[in-house]
Amino acid sequence: MTAERVLRLLALLQRRASWTATELAAELHVTDRSIRRDVERLRSLGYPVHATGGVGGGYQLGAGTRLPPLLLDDEEAIATAVSLRLASAGTVAGAGEAALRALAKLDQVMPPRLRAEVRAVHGATETLIGPGVEIDxxxxxxxxxxxxxxxxxxxxxxxxxxxxxxxxxxxxxxxxxxxxxxxxxxxxxxxxxxxxxxxxxxxxxxxxxxxxxxAAFVQRAVAEAPYRHVARVRLRAAAQEVRERVPPQVGRVEDDRDGWCVLVAAADRLDVIAVHVARLGYEAQVLDPPELRTAATELASRLAALAG
Missing domain, CATH: 2.30.30 (SH3 type barrels.)
Known part of the structure; x- marks a missing residue:
């Protein structure tokens, strides 16, 4: 028995309401016994194939007869369902609705035990995605x-x-x-x-x-190119730790030596960069431009006056 034949059998069962084993065997050029084995294989995958005996009896596909086959293992099925959930909140025009439709279809053809696991993941998950720009x-x-x-x-x-x-x-x-x-x-x-x-x-x-x-080219273009000032600041922190706190569209983090890293960030105003660096809370050294030191000093004076 091959996977291709099982798919062809499923396609035939989707085509019309009922088939006899003899009709299916003739279509697939196999024996009735092979059809029975293939039907059992479909059932083991979670497809409800019903059999009726007597005159006019045959095989019928239960709920989900118009849906495509789900030939995924447990991990693949869960990963697909979770990915569709994330895609439903994406930025591609029409993709969110399509993802929800696909998720509904996937849910219908999943075996009950997998359906319960996926729903548990969905029930315990919230998605926080900022507003994005839809594309065609x-x-x-x-x-x-x-x-x-x-x-x-x-x-x-x-x-x-x-x-x-x-x-x-x-x-x-x-x-x-x-x-x-x-x-x-x-x-x-x-x-x-x-x-x-x-x-x-x-x-x-x-x-x-x-x-x-x-990825690096686009990150540099997005985070630096559009702005008037590009600054380089050394931070006493591991590069990976800073990368986890600085989104790629906000700044680029380079490895340095002795427990330091270098943050490359851009903005139209230097005091904005100073605020961003200060909020990170690490010991910092301005590499360039030198004017950033002046902007940071002036910002500190304004904050001190505010506090006093």
Whole structure:
């Protein structure tokens, strides 16, 4: 018995209300005995296949006859259900509703013991996701396929037509970005998906070139490039500890020596960076710019006057 035949049997049972064993055997080119074994296999997977005897009897698929097969082990089924729960609060237009529909279908075809475990996870979980910008699902799929197939993409960005060689999609959880080689500017660029218009994949294939790490490249572009000031501050703390407290879109943490790390953060005002560093609560040393020391001193004076 093969998994492929079991899937074909399930598809036949979904096609119409009732089949005899002889009819199923003829469709699958196997014996009646093989059909009985395959039916037992479906039942062991949690599918309610009912059998009736006598004239006009046969096999019928119970509740969930229009649903796709669930050939997942326990860990895979739970992981899928939890992932769908998270996707239902995502930032892709229409994906939240689709995830809820898929979750409902998954719940119907799960064996009772797995259904109980998944509902326990859902019942004990709350999702806190800040407001994000929705993107068009078609745009996401077009860009993903273009990355996979190595074809150029054209789109409008700030009312300017751009032609790029896409490499990777990167998400911060609230926004989606595309890292790509900008053919017109002859350099790597980062683009926000929600700002793209009239996105279309061309038929022009390109040879992938060496590129920076997409996640690091996008993080640097998001956390530093748009701002007037970029600061580097040494902190007496383990790099991983600081990374857990500083979101990637807020700052970049570099490893240093002797129990220190370096935080790279950006803002339009230096006193904003000073406040951010002070709130972390670590011993700090300003590396650059020197003006950050002045901004921190002035901020400390204002706070002291407020306290006095």
């Amino acid at each position: 699902a078609d745009v996401l799929m077009t860009l993903a396929c273009a990355c996979r197939d190595a074809v150029r993409v054209r789109f409008l960005y700030s009312d300017t037509e751009r032609t790029v060689e896409p490499v990777r999609l990167v998400t911060t959880g609230r926004r989606w970005y595309l890292m790509a080689w900008d053919a017109d500017r002859d350099d790597w660029r980062t683009f926000r998906l929600d700002r793209m218009r009239t996105v279309e994949a061309t038929t022009w294939r390109f040879r992938p070139r060496e590129h920076p790490d997409p």
